[in-house]
Amino acid sequence: MTADALNSLDTPYEELLDGVLRDTSQIIADQRAEIEALKKELKSRKKRASNMDCAICGNKIQPTSYGWDEGNNAEPVVMDGRCCNVCDMTVVLPARLELAGFEGAEARAIGQEFGRTIGKLLGSVINLEGSR
Numbered sequence: 001m002t003a004d005a006l007n008s009l010d011t012p013y014e015e016l017l018d019g020v021l022r023d024t025s026q027i028i029a030d031q032r033a034e035i036e037a038l039k040k041e042l043k044s045r046k047k048r049a050s051n052m053d054c055a056i057c058g059n060k061i062q063p064t065s066y067g068w069d070e071g072n073n074a075e076p077v078v079m080d081g082r083c084c085n086v087c088d089m090t091v092v093l094p095a096r097l098e099l100a101g102f103e104g105a106e107a108r109a110i111g112q113e114f115g116r117t118i119g120k121l122l123g124s125v126i127n128l129e130g131s132r
């Protein structure tokens, strides 16, 4: 907006700018409050021990580093069940591959290879987190 255009406005532009500043400050305050609420939620999720047992092996489902503690969808092995990461990779994934048309041994081999790769990746991430 040019100075002439600003001068021709009914509302003095200082007032307009004050209004913009107020609106912007409110948006920032709202965003800050939202971020603080999310941080609190994340902290409480990390503290909360999972109460869920794996529907396949029966072990407690461990929360992830980012606070997710409800495990994985265990279908088609257990309908409406949740499972741990180990069972997800070694039991559920091969079962899904079999459903997708892979032969049992082939599905298990792909599942195991996938599990090993993910296991290595998770190990690296856990080591990185541990070294912080």
Ligand SMILES: [Zn+2]
Pocket (backbone or CB within 6 Å): 054, 055, 056, 057, 058, 059, 083, 084, 085, 086, 087, 088
């Ligand atoms: Zn399990």
